Amino acid sequence: MANFDLAIGISQNAMNEITSAFYNKGKDSIFKGTLDASGLTVAWQANTPPVINLAPTSLGMAQRLVSSCNLEKYPSLLPAVTEEGKANVAQFLADANNGFSLTIEQFEMTFGTDPVTVPLNARCSITTNGSKTSLNLLAISITVQGTVNQNIVNKFIIPKMMDVLGGALNGVQIPPLALPNINMGGSRAAIQNGQIIVFANMSSNPAIPSIDGFSFPNNDFYAILSNNTLQQEVNNSVAGKTFGPSGSVDLGITHADYHATVTIQNPQVSISGTDLVINLALSGSAGASITIGCSHPGIDFNVSASPNPTVTCSTSINGSSISVSGSSCSSFASIVSVSGWVPPIVSQFVELIATAIASTVTGTIISQIVGAISFGSFQLPQIPVNYGGVSLSIAGANMSMGNAGGFLSIQGGISIS
Numbered sequence: 001m002a003n004f005d006l007a008i009g010i011s012q013n014a015m016n017e018i019t020s021a022f023y024n025k026g027k028d029s030i031f032k033g034t035l036d037a038s039g040l041t042v043a044w045q046a047n048t049p050p051v052i053n054l055a056p057t058s059l060g061m062a063q064r065l066v067s068s069c070n071l072e073k074y075p076s077l078l079p080a081v082t083e084e085g086k087a088n089v090a091q092f093l094a095d096a097n098n099g100f101s102l103t104i105e106q107f108e109m110t111f112g113t114d115p116v117t118v119p120l121n122a123r124c125s126i127t128t129n130g131s132k133t134s135l136n137l138l139a140i141s142i143t144v145q146g147t148v149n150q151n152i153v154n155k156f157i158i159p160k161m162m163d164v165l166g167g168a169l170n171g172v173q174i175p176p177l178a179l180p181n182i183n184m185g186g187s188r189a190a191i192q193n194g195q196i197i198v199f200a201n202m203s204s205n206p207a208i209p210s211i212d213g214f215s216f217p218n219n220d221f222y223a224i225l226s227n228n229t230l231q232q233e234v235n236n237s238v239a240g241k242t243f244g245p246s247g248s249v250d251l252g253i254t255h256a257d258y259h260a261t262v263t264i265q266n267p268q269v270s271i272s273g274t275d276l277v278i279n280l281a282l283s284g285s286a287g288a289s290i291t292i293g294c295s296h297p298g299i300d301f302n303v304s305a306s307p308n309p310t311v312t313c314s315t316s317i318n319g320s321s322i323s324v325s326g327s328s329c330s331s332f333a334s335i336v337s338v339s340g341w342v343p344p345i346v347s348q349f350v351e352l353i354a355t356a357i358a359s360t361v362t363g364t365i366i367s368q369i370v371g372a373i374s375f376g377s378f379q380l381p382q383i384p385v386n387y388g389g390v391s392l393s394i395a396g397a398n399m400s401m402g403n404a405g406g407f408l409s410i411q412g413g414i415s416i417s
Contacts, residue, residue, distance in 0.1 A: 002214035002405075003207050006177050006184065007199035007224045008381070012054040014220035014414045015196065018385065018394060019102075021416045022168065023049030026390040030164065037156040040111070044157060047106035047117065050165070052124075054100045054194045098190055099125045099138070102165065107142065109157060111149050118144055120161065124169060126189040126196055131176035133189055133198050137166035171387030174198060179229060179378060181236045185209070192216070202232060217404050221396050222411035223380050224404055225322075227271055230377070233324075234269045234278055237375035243284075245364035249356035251290070251349050258353060260286035260361050262303055264369075271408055274401040276313040276324060278373065281305065282365065286336065288353045290346045297346050300339040301354060303361060305332045311373055315408065320380035320396035322410055326370035334358040334365075380410055393417050 023031060023046070032045030100123075107120035121141045127134055140158045144150050177184050183203040190197050190211060197216065201209045205228060216224065246259040262284030270277045282305040289296045310330040316323050336354040383394040399412035 002211050003201070004199040004209045004211055004214075004224075005201045005205055005226045005229045006179065006378075007197055007211065007216075008177065009195045009197045009216055009219075009222050009224075010383075010414075011196075011218075011220045012052060012194045014394075015052045015054070017220075017414060017416060018172070018392065019052060020049045021392055022385060022387075022390060025392070026168075026388055030168065030388040030390060033160075033164075035156055035160055037152045040152070042152060042156065043110040044160070045108050046104045046120070047108050048104060050168075051103050051105065052100055053103065054191050054196065098127060099123060100191055100196075102137075102169075109144070109153070111152065116144055116149070118142060122161075122165060126191065126198075128187040128189045128198070130186050131184065131200075133174040133176075133187055135169040135172050135174075137162060137169050140165070168387045171385050173384050173386065175381040175383065178381070179233065180376060182229070182232050202229065204232070215405055217402060217409055217411045219411040220413045221380070221394075222402075222404075222409055223378060225378055225408045227269065227407070230271065230276060230408060231269045233375065233377050234267050234276075238264055238267045238278065238280070238373055240264065241372050243361075243365055243368060243372075245360045247356065247360045249288075249353055251352055254291050254349075256288045256290040256349060256353050256356075258286055258288040258357050258360075260284060260301075260303055260357055262361055262365065271403065271406060272312075273403055274315050274408065275327075276315065276408075278311045278313060279308055280311065281308050282334075284361075285339065286357045286361075288357070290349060290353075292345060297343040299342055299346060299350060299353060301336050301357060302339045303357070304335045305365075306335050307332055309365070309369065311369060313373055315377070315401050317399050317401060317410060320399050320410070322377040322379075322401070322408075324373070324375055324377050326373035329366050329369050331366075332362065334361040336361070378410070 034041055034043045102122040102124050104120040106117050108115050108117045123138045125136050125138055127136055140161050142153050144153055177187055177200045185201050185203045187198050187200040188209050197211060199209050199211055201207060241264045243262045248255055248257050262282050265281040265283045267278050267280040284303040286301040286303050288299045309332040311326050312328045313324050314327045336358045338350055380396045385392040395415050397413045397415035399410050402409040402411050
């Protein structure tokens with residue numbers, strides 16, 4: 001069962017837009033070169049951009065990847081290089097829900113004078129460590145004809161491409177999931193339905209984050225915010241806001257001046273489409289000073305609301321940021337009751353004063369509370385890519401608000417600069 005407070009996702013299509021843009025900038029520097037293979041100069045170059053496939057790999061492809069990988073050089077793949085161990089690694093690569101494939105369809109190598117063009121196949125993963133999310137290269141397979149050439153490939157070219165492609169993948173810097181004034185717990189990452197998804201809970205939520213069974217949008221780039229997340233945002237931004245209406249009431253033979261202090265208490269948020277609905281309690285006090293001759297006896301009151309008002313808030317997008325602002329407030333009545341002792345000389349005025357305070361409090365709050373509820377909720381992060389002198393910045397584009405499984409979403413495409 002899904003249990004997460006914040007998630008961002010990026011599609012296979014978007015990932016390939018990024019790899020294509022990166023390749024076009026770096027094809028003459030990062031994606032070509034020469035190396036010395038025991039006295040033989042071997043030229044290599046990628047003639048097509050890397051293509052990412054977020055579908056599970058076949059066991060057969062996983063076995064080929066493991067067989068061509070120098071496991072002794074990359075011990076993170078396997079604690080022992082036994083045949084049983086290799087089989088276990090291949091099975092892991094095929095089953096892992098955080099793994100993806102990368103292919104360079106036309107990878108050219110020149111052994112001496114004759115160029116050879118074959119596919120380069122790689123298996124990769126997305127992993128998290130605390131709040132850090134990384135793309136990692138696990139293994140590469142390149143198959144050529146001839147034992148001598150294949151030995152050169154395995155011994156020299158595959159390690160070189162592990163460095164190049166591994167560095168390029170590590171250069172994709174997915175920022176930590178973050179919300180204003182809220183501490184997030186450790187992130188997790190998974191690949192589901194052709195999307196890379198990074199997700200986490202607030203640090204105040206002790207549950208292990210999970211996306212099991214959740215239906216994410218089909219957009220290229222999106223973020224999902226849970227009701228828990230929005231509740232915390234509302235608590236931080238709305239709870240404790242105070243109103244201070246005041247006024248004067250004519251009592252016939254005299255008058256009374258009054259001032260009330262009313263505070264928003266216990267706001268409870270729910271999601272309705274792409275709007276937020278905030279039900280809140282109002283609690284406060286009021287004091288009235290009555291002029292009688294040269295004296296000014298006072299009366300104290302408690303103030304509450306019945307029923308609790310409900311404020312509907314609209315959400316909007318400014319670039320890739322969500323903003324929340326009040327749009328309407330339900331009807332309610334202010335309940336004003338005497339607090340403490342009332343001097344006998346002014347007891348006849350209590351009801352008139354209480355009615356005046358209630359009318360002023362209700363009118364003031366209805367007119368002000370919509371404008372008082374306004375805050376920024378979330379900004380879809382930019383993803384920088386930096387490797388080998390090539391830099392890209394990935395941002396959301398043409399974003400819109402949505403509702404995904406009862407969670408608030410911001411979704412759209414990407415822009416690359």
